[in-house]
Amino acid sequence: MSGLRFFLPRDAGALAVGADAVAKAVHAAAQTRGLDIDLVRTGSRGLYWLEPMLEVETPQGRIAFGPVEADEVAAILDAAMTGKPHSKSLGPTGAIPFLARQTRLTFERCGIVDPLAPVAFKGLEAARALGAAATIDAVTKSGLRGRGGAGFPTGIKWNTVRAAQGTRKYIVCNADEGDSGTFADRMLMEGDPFALIEGMAIAGFAVGATKGFVYIRSEYPHAIATLDAALRIARANKLLGTDFDIEIRVGAGAYVCGEETALLESLEGRRGTVRAKPPLPAHRGLFGMPTVVNNVISLATVPWILANGADAYRDFGMGKSRGTMPIQLAGNVKHGGLYETAFGVTLGELVDDIGGGTATGRPVRAVQVGGPLGAYFPRALFDTPFDYEAFAARDGLIGHGGIVVFDDCVDMAAQARFAMEFCAHESCGKCTPCRIGSTRGVETIDKIVAGTDRAANTALLEDLCQTLKFGSLCALGGFTPYPVMSALHHFPEDFGAGGKLAAAE
Numbered sequence: 288m289s290g291l292r293f294f295l296p297r298d299a300g301a302l303a304v305g306a307d308a309v310a311k312a313v314h315a316a317a318q319t320r321g322l323d324i325d326l327v328r329t330g331s332r333g334l335y336w337l338e339p340m341l342e343v344e345t346p347q348g349r350i351a352f353g354p355v356e357a358d359e360v361a362a363i364l365d366a367a368m369t370g371k372p373h374s375k376s377l378g379p380t381g382a383i384p385f386l387a388r389q390t391r392l393t394f395e396r397c398g399i400v401d402p403l404a405p406v407a408f409k410g411l412e413a414a415r416a417l418g419a420a421a422t423i424d425a426v427t428k429s430g431l432r433g434r435g436g437a438g439f440p441t442g443i444k445w446n447t448v449r450a451a452q453g454t455r456k457y458i459v460c461n462a463d464e465g466d467s468g469t470f471a472d473r474m475l476m477e478g479d480p481f482a483l484i485e486g487m488a489i490a491g492f493a494v495g496a497t498k499g500f501v502y503i504r505s506e507y508p509h510a511i512a513t514l515d516a517a518l519r520i521a522r523a524n525k526l527l528g529t530d531f532d533i534e535i536r537v538g539a540g541a542y543v544c545g546e547e548t549a550l551l552e553s554l555e556g557r558r559g560t561v562r563a564k565p566p567l568p569a570h571r572g573l574f575g576m577p578t579v580v581n582n583v584i585s586l587a588t589v590p591w592i593l594a595n596g597a598d599a600y601r602d603f604g605m606g607k608s609r610g611t612m613p614i615q616l617a618g619n620v621k622h623g624g625l626y627e628t629a630f631g632v633t634l635g636e637l638v639d640d641i642g643g644g645t646a647t648g649r650p651v652r653a654v655q656v657g658g659p660l661g662a663y664f665p666r667a668l669f670d671t672p673f674d675y676e677a678f679a680a681r682d683g684l685i686g687h688g689g690i691v692v693f694d695d696c697v698d699m700a701a702q703a704r705f706a707m708e709f710c711a712h713e714s715c716g717k718c719t720p721c722r723i724g725s726t727r728g729v730e731t732i733d734k735i736v737a738g739t740d741r742a743a744n745t746a747l748l749e750d751l752c753q754t755l756k757f758g759s760l761c762a763l764g765g766f767t768p769y770p771v772m773s774a775l776h777h778f779p780e781d782f783g784a785g786g787k788l789a790a791a792e
């Protein structure tokens with residue numbers, strides 16, 4: 288008997304919890320039953336608390352089971368064959384609330400398809416039909432802003448590179464993904480690498496670049512392997528290699544190498560230290576040539592925009608935050624995973640409804656949004672909508688869309704100290720506020736917590752944060768004040784008796 292089709296991720300997150308053992312068990316159970324089955328290894332759907340999630344194709348669509356242990360597979364196979372209930376059955380995959388409530392545009396194929404099954408580059412075809420200038424207009428009109436952190440309009444960046452003079456131009460994809468609690472880039476590269484490749488090819492066509500580089504962190508071996516295989520397939524299918532080609536470069540692991548100018552230094556073979564701006568990379572970037580530096584998600588979203596139209600993308604979102612954002616729920620959260628949705632969803636909806644609260648079952652006390660340089664938000668600010676401007680208005684940032692949840696056991700003074708220490712540890716050393724200020728900042732937080740001249744040291748910390756914010760060369764020093772000051776402002780009780788902030792004023 289044949290015809291049964293199974294789907295199981297080979298995404299790093301699923302592999303880490305035993306997906307390969309489940310795959311083996313599926314083949315073994317099928318063999319014992321004399322079944323000729325097809326097991327497609329996909330990327331992840333992003334429901335990480337349910338991994339390994341095994342899906343079975345039925346005439347009514349896919350049925351999911353998860354999280355599956357290898358020794359449960361035989362019974363699951365029997366249940367799938369007979370339609371009998373099984374305790375790990377999640378029902379039709381598309382009806383799982385975490386998935387059903389999403390708007391998947393960038394991740395529309397991720398977790399569904401075989402990542403290495405060639406796809407038609409419909410977005411690239413549309414771009415070629417439009418021409419380079421109109422392609423950039425479409426990206427601008429879509430309202431797409433950089434998903435790497437800064438939220439800079441992608442179309443404007445491309446236009447600058449297109450207009451810049453240079454004997455060569457480059458497309459550099461930033462796949463360093465250093466923010467705590469983020470994994471969207473990895474998940475996309477492992478689950479739908481062709482979306483990124485196509486996005487880079489469109490960018491190359493639009494700005495007149497013939498060469499692209501993907502700068503990817505060494506901690507992502509599976510993503511590197513999948514992307515490398517996809518590049519070979521794309522070349523074999525003549526989707527790459529004629530007028531545009533892409534190379535992978537693996538970073539050695541420094542948070543600051545995600546900053547675009549440090550990344551370019553590293554790509555050129557030097558230590559990853561920040562360059563002063565101007566000149567912008569768009570004018571003088573890689574090897575001194577006009578360069579587009581874009582995040583994985585920014586680039587991987589472009590094919591959807593070109594294939595479906597700028598207006599279709601722009602229709603989603605709120606204010607100046609258009610389209611969708613792949614939000615990553617991490618830390619102490621019950622339903623950790625990737626949730627792509629239109630901008631405008633509130634922090635409270637994300638953490639309480641979608642994330643299901645904490646994994647420990649204790650009350651949520653704080654969430655850090657936007658990576659290690661993002662602010663800590665208390666429950667009182669959970670009405671903040673996911674929107675670049677709304678977060679900025681509350682001294683926060685959405686960054687790459689990572690949310691790390693903490694329960695009421697968290698010590699916010701320790702978190703503030705950690706943020707300063709992180710800056711001291713990761714500083715490239717090029718500018719004084721970041722290099723020296725962060726170390727002095729750790730010492731000052733220690734004094735506050737120890738009760739040494741608390742009011743004076745709190746005032747000193749605030750002053751130091753202002754210096755870091757306005758005097759640093761890049762956002763590593765410039766944004767470290769966000770986690771530090773948000774912890775101090777929203778959780779003063781953790782910094783010593785009576786709330787030092789009040790004492791300082």
Ligand SMILES: Cc1cc2nc3c(=O)[nH]c(=O)nc-3n(C[C@H](O)[C@H](O)[C@H](O)COP(=O)(O)O)c2cc1C
Nearest residue numbers: 433434435461463464465545546547581582585762
């Ligand atoms: C310290 C630091 C680390 C950063 N890390 C990343 C990163 O890992 N990935 C990323 O895409 N952008 C990162 N950025 C932002 C980049 O400098 C840059 O804005 C981004 O790659 C531009 O792409 P986008 O416009 O598509 O977002 C970082 C910035 C700073 C200051």
